[in-house]
Amino acid sequence: MSVDTHAHTNGNGHAHDHGDRGHGGHELPFWKKYIFSVDHKVIGIQYTVTALVFLLFGFCLMMLMRWQLAYPGQPAPALIAKLIGENAMPGGVMAPEFYNQLGAMHGTIMVFLGVVPLAVGGFGNFVMPLQIGAPDMAFPRLNLASYWIFLPGCILMMCGFFVQGGAAQSGWTSYPPLSDIATTGQTVWLLAMVLIITSSLLGSINFIVTIVQMRAKGLTFWRLPFFVHAQLVTSFLLLLAFPPLEAASVLQLMDRVAGTSFFLPSGLVISGEQLKVAGGGSPLLWQHLFWFLAHPEVYVLILPALGIVTEVMANNTRKPIWGYRLLVYSVIFLGFMSFVVWAHHMFMTGMGTTMSTFFQTTTMIISIPSVVIVTCLIMSLYGGNIRFTTPMLFATAFLPMFAIGGLTGLPLGLTASDIYLHDTFYVIGHFHYVVAPGTLFALFAGVYYWYPKATGRQMNPTLGKLHFWCSFVAINFVFMPMFFQGMAGLSRRLYDPTVYMHGRGVQPLNVVISMGAWALGASQIFFIINFFMSLKTGEKVLENPWNATTLEWAAPSPPGHGNFLTEPVVYREPYEYSVPGHATDYSPQFVAEGN
Amino acid sequence: MSDTVIPYMVKPHPVTGIPNGKFAIWLFLASEVMLFGALFSSYVLIRTGAPHWPPEGGLSSEILDVPKATFNTAVLITSSITMVLAWASCKMKNLPKFKMWMAITIALSFVFLVVKYFEYAHKFELGHTPAHDNFYAIYFTMTGLHGVHIIGGIIVNFYLLTFGSKLWKTDPEHFTNRVENAGLYWHFVDLVWIFLFPSLYLL
Numbered sequence: 001m002s003v004d005t006h007a008h009t010n011g012n013g014h015a016h017d018h019g020d021r022g023h024g025g026h027e028l029p030f031w032k033k034y035i036f037s038v039d040h041k042v043i044g045i046q047y048t049v050t051a052l053v054f055l056l057f058g059f060c061l062m063m064l065m066r067w068q069l070a071y072p073g074q075p076a077p078a079l080i081a082k083l084i085g086e087n088a089m090p091g092g093v094m095a096p097e098f099y100n101q102l103g104a105m106h107g108t109i110m111v112f113l114g115v116v117p118l119a120v121g122g123f124g125n126f127v128m129p130l131q132i133g134a135p136d137m138a139f140p141r142l143n144l145a146s147y148w149i150f151l152p153g154c155i156l157m158m159c160g161f162f163v164q165g166g167a168a169q170s171g172w173t174s175y176p177p178l179s180d181i182a183t184t185g186q187t188v189w190l191l192a193m194v195l196i197i198t199s200s201l202l203g204s205i206n207f208i209v210t211i212v213q214m215r216a217k218g219l220t221f222w223r224l225p226f227f228v229h230a231q232l233v234t235s236f237l238l239l240l241a242f243p244p245l246e247a248a249s250v251l252q253l254m255d256r257v258a259g260t261s262f263f264l265p266s267g268l269v270i271s272g273e274q275l276k277v278a279g280g281g282s283p284l285l286w287q288h289l290f291w292f293l294a295h296p297e298v299y300v301l302i303l304p305a306l307g308i309v310t311e312v313m314a315n316n317t318r319k320p321i322w323g324y325r326l327l328v329y330s331v332i333f334l335g336f337m338s339f340v341v342w343a344h345h346m347f348m349t350g351m352g353t354t355m356s357t358f359f360q361t362t363t364m365i366i367s368i369p370s371v372v373i374v375t376c377l378i379m380s381l382y383g384g385n386i387r388f389t390t391p392m393l394f395a396t397a398f399l400p401m402f403a404i405g406g407l408t409g410l411p412l413g414l415t416a417s418d419i420y421l422h423d424t425f426y427v428i429g430h431f432h433y434v435v436a437p438g439t440l441f442a443l444f445a446g447v448y449y450w451y452p453k454a455t456g457r458q459m460n461p462t463l464g465k466l467h468f469w470c471s472f473v474a475i476n477f478v479f480m481p482m483f484f485q486g487m488a489g490l491s492r493r494l495y496d497p498t499v500y501m502h503g504r505g506v507q508p509l510n511v512v513i514s515m516g517a518w519a520l521g522a523s524q525i526f527f528i529i530n531f532f533m534s535l536k537t538g539e540k541v542l543e544n545p546w547n548a549t550t551l552e553w554a555a556p557s558p559p560g561h562g563n564f565l566t567e568p569v570v571y572r573e574p575y576e577y578s579v580p581g582h583a584t585d586y587s588p589q590f591v592a593e594g595n
Numbered sequence: 596m597s598d599t600v601i602p603y604m605v606k607p608h609p610v611t612g613i614p615n616g617k618f619a620i621w622l623f624l625a626s627e628v629m630l631f632g633a634l635f636s637s638y639v640l641i642r643t644g645a646p647h648w649p650p651e652g653g654l655s656s657e658i659l660d661v662p663k664a665t666f667n668t669a670v671l672i673t674s675s676i677t678m679v680l681a682w683a684s685c686k687m688k689n690l691p692k693f694k695m696w697m698a699i700t701i702a703l704s705f706v707f708l709v710v711k712y713f714e715y716a717h718k719f720e721l722g723h724t725p726a727h728d729n730f731y732a733i734y735f736t737m738t739g740l741h742g743v744h745i746i747g748g749i750i751v752n753f754y755l756l757t758f759g760s761k762l763w764k765t766d767p768e769h770f771t772n773r774v775e776n777a778g779l780y781w782h783f784v785d786l787v788w789i790f791l792f793p794s795l796y797l798l
Contacts, residue, residue, distance in 0.1 A: 139619065240629050243632075247637070
């Protein structure tokens with residue numbers, strides 16, 4: 001890394017103007033600098049923007065579905081019906097097949113095209129190398145390849161909507177035999193998944209090598225910010241859990257394209273006719289392979305979020321994180337345990353009491369480190385001198401939301417109560433509390449927290465607070481009523497919730513939820529305006545606007561190519577806030593003793 | 596590319612004792628183990644669930660061509676040896692010898708694929724497509740995916756033999772590391788076949 005000539009002590013108070021950011025002294029052409037860039041920061045921003053777009057799109061699909069759920073069989077507003085077209089919404093009323101497509105694609109997009117790319121591809125790529133003091137990822141070109149395999153995967157996934165019969169409609173879990181005999185959209189789904197899985201595989205290898213091999217001088221494992229620990233465990237989950245889904249996707253592709261019957265049992269009858277296949281397959285095999293991925297995937301969704309919340313919380317409580325080592329041990333334990341709980345998604349498949357007991361036990365065990373983590377974070381708040389900045393609002397709200405999501409999971413992890421609650425709206429409420437006001441709030445906290453590092457400008461705090469409060473209120477109107485609907489027995493994936501008597505009693509709640517969802521959609525306008533407006537009008541900041549301690553704040557905002565002006569050296573643990581006898585209330589990792 | 600210097604690209608990291616590339620290839624192989632592990636598990640599950648295996652009756656060793664597969668096993672093991680010799684030649688600073696051994700490795704990979712082609716063609720002639728029953732479904736899927744890995748290996752080895760060997764002039768140590776990594780992958784592909792051969796053809 002070439003070094004700037006002017007004296008730089010990694011401290012604060014310098015006004016840097018690294019307009020060209022080309023440390024090597026040459027300017028890269030536009031397409032190399034912003035499109036096919038090998039710079040981890042550009043790739044991180046590409047992932048972030050792509051993922052945010054898909055999050056919005058996936059949410060729009062849900063807002064459409066909410067119309068059908070709130071007002072079953074009634075024509076949607078003319079403009080929307082016209083936009084979607086006669087095929088999917090004949091006479092303005094949503095066709096059942098289209099409803100199924102929306103449901104399957106909402107889940108797929110939110111998980112695989114939205115949250116994971118944002119949490120890992122976006123924040124992991126942008127923040128992690130900065131936090132460990134590395135000039136870039138270990139394999140910059142592999143990083144470029146990850147994104148450029150991911151994006152075609154996303155586009156292919158979207159193409160599903162335009163093939164004969166529409167997009168995949170067998171749910172994001174794609175259970176056979178339904179998915180095996182579904183329309184072409186399912187094949188597109190599988191091919192897109194193979195691309196997305198390959199991309200995350202390359203990414204996870206890159207992350208692990210970077211974290212292990214490229215830490216700055218003095219940055220031992222016990223001095224790593226918690227976010228980096230979370231990313232490391234997440235990468236191992238992606239590395240080891242995704243290949244079984246890749247195998248499963250290949251098998252399902254074979255079933256659909258080559259006519260094999262891996263997932264098709266003998267004597268399957270469809271519409272009164274026996275299916276002409278060899279048979280002898282096992283639909284449950286898919287469920288095992290799928291959940292072997294998808295349970296660790298749940299932790300892929302939540303661990304980076306926990307990392308972000310920890311960073312934001314340490315910074316805004318102005319005190320060290322309570323139980324930092326406990327957090328790290330917990331997150332590693334969570335990673336291991338996440339591989340042995342998958343069949344708790346399958347209690348209803350008749351797998352026998354011995355198996356149920358085993359998975360019930362592991363599920364109860366895995367809740368322990370999760371509770372330890374939440375407890376550590378709550379303890380971190382205690383006695384802190386809290387600054388309620390926008391990121392801190394989101395991070396604080398994360399705690400009770402994640403706790404509600406987690407605690408409502410316990411009845412689902414016990415077979416006796418799961419038999420009743422399985423596949424009801426209760427389940428939807430449960431995992432959305434973990435992922436939406438949980439993970440997504442943490443991700444918003446991350447956007448507000450690291451935006452100044454990425455752009456050199458702060459986001460507008462007023463709009464940020466409006467965004468937070470509106471979202472916070474609306475989102476609880478969306479997910480809280482689902483618990484009541486679920487306990488009343490209302491099944492998920494119902495096109496018309498009023499077909500059953502027990503659904504009619506809780507139908508008014510569906511109107512409440514839909515209103516909440518649309519209000520939540522409207523609240524995001526504040527964020528969108530803020531995100532773009534602040535690029536031009538946001539308050540300009542120096543390298544460390546939050547008075548933070550971790551390494552990314554030693555680099556200029558935005559960091560140039562190669563990241564740091566001088567090679568960073570780490571002198572202490574990550575969260576040394578309010579050290580007694582110290583002049584300021586923060587002691588950065590990168591400043592030597594006495595500075 | 597960029598002017599950013601990535602540490603431990605060539606020299607081993609003082610703590611882990613290996614350079615970045617070798618670490619990455621081991622991680623990649625770990626994920627490959629999970630990929631083939633999932634396929635082998637699926638095979639076990641489907642096979643134990645079937646009333647008879649192969650479903651159409653008879654023995655796997657009678658249905659599949661054991662002599663051809665035995666020959667292919669020998670070919671792959673030999674190619675692993677020549678791959679090691681290619682790497683050793685790099686270590687001994689002998690590029691022409693590297694080129695010779697690498698060319699033999701690639702030739703042997705093609706021999707494997709050609710034999711496999713004749714096996715496949717014979718099955719298709721008899722109408723034994725993947726759709727015939729789950730025995731053939733497993734056979735074609737697993738050997739097919741293994742075949743794709745062989746093709747991947749050929750591409751990497753061909754690159755190292757031709758365009759990639761330019762690196763030898765500027766940074767022979769880096770080039771040697773790359774050959775070693777390609778070798779690790781190649782041995783893994785070989786190893787998968789060592790598992791596939793008995794479990795599909797013989798058991």
